[in-house]
Amino acid sequence: MGEVDPAFIQALEHRPKPHSVEAQGIPLIDLSPANSPDPDPGSLSALAAEIGDACEKWGFFQVINHGVPLHVREKIDLVSRKFFALPKEEKKKVSRDEVNPSGYYDTEHTKNVRDWKEVFDFTVGEPMVMPASHEPDDRELKEVINQWPENPSEMREVCEEYGAEMQKLGHKLLELIALSLGLARDRFNGFFKDQTTFIRLNYYAPCPIPDLALGVGRHKDGGALTILAQDDVGGLEVKRKTDGEWILVKPTPDAYIINVGDIIQVWSNDKYESVEHRVKVNSERERFSIPFFLNPAHYTMVEPLEELVNKQNPANYNPYNWGKFFSTRKRSNYKKLDVENIQIHHFKNY
Numbered sequence: 001m002g003e004v005d006p007a008f009i010q011a012l013e014h015r016p017k018p019h020s021v022e023a024q025g026i027p028l029i030d031l032s033p034a035n036s037p038d039p040d041p042g043s044l045s046a047l048a049a050e051i052g053d054a055c056e057k058w059g060f061f062q063v064i065n066h067g068v069p070l071h072v073r074e075k076i077d078l079v080s081r082k083f084f085a086l087p088k089e090e091k092k093k094v095s096r097d098e099v100n101p102s103g104y105y106d107t108e109h110t111k112n113v114r115d116w117k118e119v120f121d122f123t124v125g126e127p128m129v130m131p132a133s134h135e136p137d138d139r140e141l142k143e144v145i146n147q148w149p150e151n152p153s154e155m156r157e158v159c160e161e162y163g164a165e166m167q168k169l170g171h172k173l174l175e176l177i178a179l180s181l182g183l184a185r186d187r188f189n190g191f192f193k194d195q196t197t198f199i200r201l202n203y204y205a206p207c208p209i210p211d212l213a214l215g216v217g218r219h220k221d222g223g224a225l226t227i228l229a230q231d232d233v234g235g236l237e238v239k240r241k242t243d244g245e246w247i248l249v250k251p252t253p254d255a256y257i258i259n260v261g262d263i264i265q266v267w268s269n270d271k272y273e274s275v276e277h278r279v280k281v282n283s284e285r286e287r288f289s290i291p292f293f294l295n296p297a298h299y300t301m302v303e304p305l306e307e308l309v310n311k312q313n314p315a316n317y318n319p320y321n322w323g324k325f326f327s328t329r330k331r332s333n334y335k336k337l338d339v340e341n342i343q344i345h346h347f348k349n350y
């Protein structure tokens with residue numbers, strides 16, 4: 001098996017099972033009614049209800065007929081394969097660091113255990129503005145500029161084109177989620193004017209110890225909403241709400257996997273929950289995935305929406321600043337901190 005850094009080894013209770021349970025029931029939703037420029041209100045509200053049901057029961061669903069051209073996805077998939085095939089020294093020329101969170105990185109930790117993966121991060125709105133540090137009293141901001149490698153030379157153009165498509169799909173989904181919560185269709189739009197959205201190219205190399213390590217350890221996505229493209233290898237597992245069983249999300253050609261992030265959980269006052277997920281690796285095949293993390297402006301104070309709370313159903317959370325939450329999460333990627341990473345339950349008011 002050779003020498004493997006012990007930092008990759010998961011605690012006994014978090015190790016993957018060799019045979020995952022295949023997803024029965026993660027809803028597959030046809031988005032066609034939302035694609036027309038003048039959608040029929042009846043079919044739109046039926047679609048919103050279907051999405052609301054998936055958000056409540058699973059926190060995860062897949063979409064087809066989403067309107068993202070296949071060639072845009074194929075191009076970014078190819079560019080990602082080309083980039084990660086480069087020698088490490090080449091990739092490290094665009095390394096991410098504590099000052100610039102955009103670029104290449106190969107030592108991410110989730111819950112203090114190292115992930116078996118390499119990543120390349122880029123922001124969608126540029127420059128992205130976020131706090132300069134996680135320190136609560138430090139008001140300084142920084143502008144994040146993307147780093148693009150010389151090779152593949154088309155990487156910037158291809159990634160930006162994909163980002164624009166994700167942006168359209170993300171806002172379509174936010175509108176449907178707003179409708180499903182009985183809110184105005186554009187209720188969430190204002191939060192994303194100066195968004196901190198970013199895209200990650202994930203590369204999971206074949207792993208000699210797939211039963212001891214994970215591509216990404218169990219976690220919840222901290223932002224509003226995630227749109228994930230996965231290839232045909234499979235490995236993403238979702239913790240089923242009904243019984244806590246880890247369920248494999250079966251790859252579906254040209255579908256995107258959508259999951260509710262922590263912010264929607266708070267906005268909806270726990271009606272929709274951000275669900276834990278993780279990534280298994282295998283010893284034979286490399287795997288690629290591309291999550292788009294739709295995040296609001298750094299100055300957003302995240303709290304349950306006033307329309308969704310009342311005397312009978314009071315707010316479950318105290319407001320928190322998204323920028324500081326985001327910076328704290330980013331920081332823990334670099335240091336193996338001995339304390340638990342920041343979580344929304346730290347802001348629960350009971």
Ligand SMILES: O=C(O)CCC(=O)C(=O)O
Pocket residue numbers: 200202216221228230235236277278279288289290291
């Ligand atoms: O690779 C995947 O399937 C999921 C990755 C993921 O959950 C993440 O990057 O947050």
Ligand SMILES: [Fe+2]
Pocket residue numbers: 219220221277
């Ligand atoms: Fe995730």
